[in-house]
Amino acid sequence: MEFEKRRQSSKKRKKHSWRFRIIMILFVLLLAAGGAFWFNRQGYQAKNPNDTAVTMVTVKDKASVKEIGAQLQKEGIIRNSRYFVSYANKYGAKDIAGGTYPLSQVQDIAEIYQELTEGSGAEPVLSSGYTFISNTKTAEQTAQTIADAAGVSKSDLLAAYSDSDLIAQAKKEYPQLFLNAKSDQTLYDFVYPGIYRFKKEKSAKDLVMTMLKQTNKTLKPYYAQLKANKIPASTAILLAENGGKKEFDRRLAFIKKIAPYSQSLQSQYGILASISIAQAIHESNWDDSALSSKYNNYYGVKTDDTTAGKSVVLQTQEVENGQTVTKNARFAVYDSYQDSMKAHAKTIANGNTWNANQFADVLAAKNYKDAAQALSTDGYATDPSYPKLIIQIIENWNLAQYDKN
Known part of the structure; x- marks a missing residue:
């Protein structure tokens, strides 16, 4: 009798044991399925909601x-x-x-x-709570978007950008950001393009300081180079949507590459080094054009020489009667960038076959602004905006420093 009770008890324990095992297996399977579902769902979500870079x-x-x-x-x-x-x-x-x-x-x-x-040119598609600021738009154009995102008045925001007390506060808090800044710039000029997440700002001034804080953080890797070359922070900000730090370094390296030779040409031919550098930058698109990178032609110099290896036919755009037209033209090919720069300097110094004094005003100019304007009046460029473009390049990159031999 006692034996029979023990046997029945053993059967019950085994039955309960199997039930427990089955339940545990089902529980583990449910956990695995839930984990797989969660992990799979996570894969489609934002990688890091807090990293707005x-x-x-x-x-x-x-x-x-x-x-x-x-x-x-x-x-x-x-x-x-x-x-x-x-x-x-x-x-x-x-x-x-x-x-x-x-x-x-x-x-x-x-x-x-x-x-x-x-398609290319589209702004980031963002969920609510995030705002994208582009450097292709003015403060007026983006003011309403930013104001709506942060819950402030558009007029208050625009006023904050030019508020003298706020500017003084910003300069005190972020001195490196405002090093070499132009006197006519507003605080919006120092807002780094990108994605912002506004949370606790109670006023337009708080909002502006939040944006400047993010700009300061973003520009820290640039500060040493900006200070050493006396380049304004706005130059780095302008490159935010065009390559960022990598492109900034590439462009600065290009300047450092040709600056010493441009100074040598200034001593020999009288053309300001800043003008030589800025024209090379503009004409070659920072040595990114086929004409410069493949054929060492930094200034878009044309030629009638059809000798093999001395010229190449490429498409070019020119302004005629106020209209931009595309044409095929024959351009000079040089053995080195120095040869290209020297040929350009000799052209400015010696003029052309029909007028040796063609660019006398360029040579006579005592500063880059007068020299840039003379490039237009002396007939070097057909684009009426050419002087302004050259001056912008010189000022953005502080190329005038190379005029002092």
Whole structure:
């Protein structure tokens, strides 16, 4: 009798044990399924909602969604490329146009995909709570967007940009940001383009200081170079949507490369070094044109010489009767950038075959502003805005420092 009771008790324990095991297995399976669902859902969400930094991503034309996904993962914009590929395929895998896009870790997969399908030049697609400020727009153009996002008055915001007391406070708090600044600049000129997340600002002045704080943080890697070369922070800010720090370094390296030789040419031929450098920058698009990078022609010099290796025919744009027209033209080919710069200096100094004094006013100018204007009046350039462009380049990059031999 006792034995039978023990046997029945043992059977009950085994039965309960199997039930417990089954329940535990089901529980583990549910946890795994839930974890997989959560992890899969996380893959489509923003990688870091708190990192508002913008990365300019250049997508090749006709790139596949798989290639683009891999690129976005490599750039650190998304967690895993498979989520982008899955989303793109689910929603028709629309053609994504090649171009450069401002992207951020605060964007989820859907927002990134939408931006890429809108085409190059599109602003970041953002969820509520985030605001994008572009340096292609004026303070007036962006004021309402910023004011709405932060819950302040548009007129108060515009007034804050020029408030003398606030400017004094900003200069005291962020002295490096305002080093070498122009006297006529407002605080909006020091707002770094990008994504902002406004939270606790109670007034327009608080809002402006929040934006300047983010600008100061972003520009810290630039400050040593800006100070050493006496370049205003606004120059770095202008490059925010055109390559950022990498492009800033490339452009500064180009200046450092040709500046010593431009000073040598100033001593020999009398053309201001700042003018030689600025024209080389403008004509070659910072040594990014085919004419300069392949053929060492920094100034767009044309020629009638058809000797092999001495010239090349390329398309060019010129202003005729106020209209920009595209033409084919034959351009000179040089063995080195020094040869190109020397030929340019000799042209300014010696004029041309029909007028040896063609550019006498350029040589006579005692400062870069007069010299830039003389380039137009003496017939060097057909574009009426040419002097202004040259002056802007000189002032943005403090090229006048090289005029002092």
